[in-house]
Amino acid sequence: MPITKADVEKIAQLAHMEITAEELKIFAPQMADIVAYVEQLNELDTSNVQPALGGLTPEGEATDSSRADETSPSLGQKSALAEAPDPARGHFRVPKVL
């Protein structure tokens, strides 16, 4: 499936990324090349193959990852906001939504 400039523009929209005209010119053929390369997987008949899910080993899958539902100390508001670009009165402030 060839990737066009229009495809790349649509993908950038989905990814919440603005891209420049210059980037569009570079990315469209590069992405087309990469997608053409990964399509070699179509050579393989996988109709009877279960997909792998995640990277866990059998031992990892057997490990119980639940814990008691109890509160424990966490970062706290001050620390959680310390790196925010625009904190305001204990909140993350963002530009207007609508």
Add this chain to the structure above:
Amino acid sequence: MRENKNNIELLTERVRTGEMKASAIVEGAVKAAETLNKPLNAFLEIDRTRALVSAKEIDARVLSSNFAPVLAGVPIAIKDNICVQGMQTSCGSRILGNYHPPYNATVIERLLGAGAVVIGKTNCDEFAMGSSNENSAFGPVKNPWDVTRVPGGSSGGSAAAVAAGIVPVALGSDTGGSVRQPASLCGVFGLKPTYGRNSRYGLVAFASSLDQVGVFARNTLDVAQVLRVIAGRDLHDATTADVPVPDYAAELTGDIKGARIGLPQSLFGEGLDSEVRVAVEKAVDIYRELGAEIVDIELPNAQFSIAVYYIIATAEASSNLARFDGVRYGFRAENAPELRQMYKKTREEGFGAEVKRRIMLGTYVLSAGYYEAYYGKAQQVRSLIKEDFRRAFASCDAIITPTSPTPAFSLGEKVDNPLAMYLNDIYTVTANLAGIPGLNVPCGLSSQRLPIGFQLLGAYWSEPTLFKLAHAYEMVQPFTERPPVYA
């Protein structure tokens, strides 16, 4: 012998006996990092003050209690995508820039608890995406063997810092070869552990089903000792497995008689540099002389690993990197009065080209109508690759391959061709897809005096076997050459 200077056991013994102060050792490492950062650009932050305060605390602890923890006074460098409280975590990206995480990664907590001293954060490809370190927003790292060449990536700064003798050990992360490939190009040992062997808590996520924190050092024993400290279950990372952490050092007996090493001949063909092939085949001969049995094996689906990897890794990355939106931390674009516009501008200005390319590829393969054809298919082929290894390890204890198809290439050589760059990972990505451990072992220099390494792959939790084999090789073929840029 120069090498012994930084061996963990010798260093900690000196601190324990009082022969040398931790503060003197750390001062030496910090000074080397500062001096060599001009030619190498290996560090994004060097924290002299903090490192010396920590070292003095260790000296005081040793003096008052007469007890030295296992890594007492060992200076260590940390890839800049692993959180160290009080230091920056930029991930080599403008979008995080001067971000200072409010907590330590679990692996850092464990290192500090063992007496190690973090001297700085090392340069890397942006969000660990790259094989040459040229994708760092803060300029590429240079290879200490030849500063016109790449150190490999993405953990190039950590590899260069260890190769140049600045620190005896460093941490990196390995999603498709980002520890083993730079280790190979810089001539040091580099381990990617079994998936779930150590915690990813505090490692900035790239592709969560593939990421694993790894270790660089100049000998097997140092890798083994650091792994023992950082490995094990962590309640902050549900993917860590409840598997006991053995005393890896105890495995280094030198006796590998009867060990079965699998040789996948099909991986020694097209695209492999002839000097690398000869060096790795020589290593195979040495293993044979040491009493190992060399077994022919097949990995029929390995040829598809890059295609599978670049679907799964980009898909997971597009999801993981959605969090960088200019709201909670890091960079926010100016002059964007509306929310969606702010997201888009922040991500446009904050991410570099390779990260954007991968986010978009990942978004594409996960998008409506394409999910089954790409992501679904890739996860099926991933099952086939896992099955290849399961079958191979029924007839051998470890597999030997080259780590990288070529020695270090020149800066700029592959930067305009992403696909050619991705093919550098041909020998390493399979381990991440299957979740198995892999270790780079330096095995010589090319005619241009560039390091060559081989990779040992093992079944799940077989780190002891990999260490034992690497150590036995090292005993008869020690890699004692030093790069021109050296502390």
